[in-house]
Amino acid sequence: MKHFEVNFDGLVGPTHNYAGLSFGNVASLANAKSSSSPRDAALQGLAKMKALHDMGMQQGVLAPQERPNIYALRQIGFTGTDAEVLAKAAQQAPAIFQAVCSASSMWTANAATVSPSADTANGKVHFTPANLTNKFHRSLEPVTSGRILKAMFSNERYFQHHRHLPDNEHFGDEGAANHTRLCQDYGLAGVEVFVYGRHAFDSSKPAPTKYPARQTYEASEAIARLHGLSEDNTVFMQQNPDVIDQGVFHNDVIAVGNRNTLFYHQEAFANTEAKFAEIQTKFGDDPVHFIEVKSAEVSVQDAVNTYLFNTQLINLPSGEMVIIAPTECQENERVASYLAELVTRDTPIRQVHYFDVKQSMRNGGGPACLRLRVALNDEELAAANQHCLMNDALYGKLTDWVKRHYRDTLAVDDLRDPALLEESRTALDELTQILRLGSVYEFQR
Ligand SMILES: N=C(N)NCCC[C@H](NC(=O)CCC(=O)O)C(=O)O
Numbered sequence: 511m512k513h514f515e516v517n518f519d520g521l522v523g524p525t526h527n528y529a530g531l532s533f534g535n536v537a538s539l540a541n542a543k544s545s546s547s548p549r550d551a552a553l554q555g556l557a558k559m560k561a562l563h564d565m566g567m568q569q570g571v572l573a574p575q576e577r578p579n580i581y582a583l584r585q586i587g588f589t590g591t592d593a594e595v596l597a598k599a600a601q602q603a604p605a606i607f608q609a610v611c612s613a614s615s616m617w618t619a620n621a622a623t624v625s626p627s628a629d630t631a632n633g634k635v636h637f638t639p640a641n642l643t644n645k646f647h648r649s650l651e652p653v654t655s656g657r658i659l660k661a662m663f664s665n666e667r668y669f670q671h672h673r674h675l676p677d678n679e680h681f682g683d684e685g686a687a688n689h690t691r692l693c694q695d696y697g698l699a700g701v702e703v704f705v706y707g708r709h710a711f712d713s714s715k716p717a718p719t720k721y722p723a724r725q726t727y728e729a730s731e732a733i734a735r736l737h738g739l740s741e742d743n744t745v746f747m748q749q750n751p752d753v754i755d756q757g758v759f760h761n762d763v764i765a766v767g768n769r770n771t772l773f774y775h776q777e778a779f780a781n782t783e784a785k786f787a788e789i790q791t792k793f794g795d796d797p798v799h800f801i802e803v804k805s806a807e808v809s810v811q812d813a814v815n816t817y818l819f820n821t822q823l824i825n826l827p828s829g830e831m832v833i834i835a836p837t838e839c840q841e842n843e844r845v846a847s848y849l850a851e852l853v854t855r856d857t858p859i860r861q862v863h864y865f866d867v868k869q870s871m872r873n874g875g876g877p878a879c880l881r882l883r884v885a886l887n888d889e890e891l892a893a894a895n896q897h898c899l900m901n902d903a904l905y906g907k908l909t910d911w912v913k914r915h916y917r918d919t920l921a922v923d924d925l926r927d928p929a930l931l932e933e934s935r936t937a938l939d940e941l942t943q944i945l946r947l948g949s950v951y952e953f954q955r
Contacts, residue, residue: 512888513697515768516568517822517881518662518898519559520618521908521941522552523574524916524934527925528872529608531647534721536757536814537874544872548613549916551869553909555616555880558865560905562834566827568891569900571908572662572882575615575654576938576951578931582610582650593928600926609647611925617875618882619687619762620648621655623733626691626885627668628699631738635890637663638672638733640685644724649677654950661947663884665893672736675729680710683729686882687760688749690767692789694796696885701792703745703772704730705761705779707754716780718754725749725761745789748780757814762878764813768823771799771831771858775813801857808848816842818849820876823859832861834877840864897946907944911937 530542563569580592586606588595599607615621625636639655642648652674663669675681688707693700707723709715717723727746734744749761753775758764765774772789779785790798803818813819815838822834833852839845839862849862867877886894897904915937917924924930935953942950949955 511697513695513885514568514891515696515824515883515885516570516891517562517824517883518570518572518618519555519881520572520616520621521574522548522555522616522870523577523613524548524937525577525611525920525925525930526551526613526616526869527611527920527922529612529922531609531612532645532759532874534754534757534759535874537872541872543922545919545921547869547919549912549918552912552916554867554869556905556908556912558834558867558877558880559900561865562824563900563905567824570898571900571904571945572618572621572898573658573941573945573947573950574613574938575651576953577611577613577934578607578925579610579650580931581952592931596926596928596931608922608925610650612647614648615651615655616870617879619879620685621651621882622659623683623685623689624882624884625702625737625739626696627887627890628697629702629737629739629743631740632670634668634670635663635884635886636670636672636737638736639674640683641674641677641681642684643677643679643682644722657950658947661950662895662898664895668890668893675732680726681729681732682710682724682726683733684725684760687762687879688725688730690765690772691885692767692772692793692798693769694794695769697887699743701743701745701789702734702739703747703767703789704734705747705749705765706730707749707751716748716751718751720755721757721759723749723751723754724759742792745785745792747785750777750780753777753810756810758810759874762820763817764810764819766819766821766823766878768831769825770796771801771823773801773819773823773859774803775808775810775819776802776804777810799857801859803848808845812842812845816845817871817876818845820878822877822881830860831858832863833859834863834865836871836876837864837866837868838871895946897944911940911944
């Protein structure tokens with residue numbers, strides 16, 4: 511039996527914009543109110559997916575969500591036709607209106623936490639959509655994320671879907687952005703590492719003071735319970751509260767793991783030594799490569815600005831491990847020279863590939879934010895929705911679809927245009943046919 515890690519990248523939605531919605535995410539606040547290009551954003555994302563497919567990787571696509579979210583506006587009392595609801599909300603509650611327009615579902619590392627069948631008690635692949643309660647605009651995602659994931663992984667013999675955790679900050683869950691899995695091979699039981707920012711039910715424990723800790727310990731524990739993980743293959747680690755206060759709003763902004771390698775910044779975690787010892791014990795006899803980047807080599811600030819750790823660490827079919835990095839890393843002298851040197855060191859990482867995902871980066875979303883990892887064996891892969899898997903034909907269809915439906919530029923003021931809602935629905939209706947998802951959107955139900 512063969513085993514793969516399949517990366518499902520989020521397709522950027524037609525309303526991609528910069529609204530400054532994410533307190534604690536430095537890029538989101540810095541670029542607030544700039545104009546965006548939904549078309550370029552979607553094409554940049556597709557180019558990355560196609561390039562990984564061309565490298566021989568299994569690559570998938572995760573559909574975006576319907577925005578503006580009229581239903582959320584109706585729920586809070588705006589009435590009338592869809593156009594009237596939009597106009598009233600834009601005028602009376604502009605900040606809320608911008609939040610319901612966000613294309614933030616593109617960052618699919620926050621769509622769900624996924625545990626592969628090798629780790630779970632019942633031998634199925636488990637999915638729990640993230641509730642994303644810390645940000646209103648993101649809390650609108652989990653129901654549709656769950657529907658889309660079910661439409662992609664519908665076979666109950668192999669896949670089990672859970673409801674998202676209680677919609678409350680005590681169970682704040684940010685999905686795979688705060689979860690990484692170390693293993694000797696994708697098909698073997700691995701160690702699932704959950705990284706949380708604070709304890710919700712114990713205020714005596716350390717927590718950041720300036721910016722929010724989005725992921726709680728209690729949420730991480732709940733996911734491990736739901737997925738039927740055993741204590742022997744689960745580790746809970748706290749993120750260093752000081753780095754959250756420096757703009758590290760998700761753990762995947764400061765650490766990334768793949769197979770036997772954890773690439774991380776010296777300041778990433780609290781209680782690092784004891785937790786790494788636990789990871790090594792649970793991992794087994796083979797050594798885990800803990801690749802530490804020292805603050806003297808790359809500062810936390812440079813890591814946050816360039817997303818050195820929001821890189822994808824992947825194994826090519828040849829077995830070589832490579833880093834997929836944003837071009838921001840190449841443009842920063844210290845980070846670029848660090849990476850150039852890293853691949854000459856005695857670690858499993860052999861190459862660096864740079865990608866332009868600047869449209870996403872301006873909202874604090876690097877290559878790793880844009881993808882949800884799902885480790886599957888060949889039977890499970892065959893049971894998944896094949897129309898969501900990247901190949902030359904799908905790439906052609908999706909680039910054509912983007913060019914026909916997406917605007918080249920979008921200013922925050924354009925969001926109030928009722929035509930944008932219609933454009934978005936027309937595009938998504940066609941997309942569900944291309945990806946054979948069925949009626950996953952409210953407007954289709
Ligand atoms: N690190 C990972 N895995 N994901 C990045 C998510 C970025 C996203 N930005 C935003 O939602 C900004 C939207 C705006 O400001 O318009 C967030 O903060 O949740």
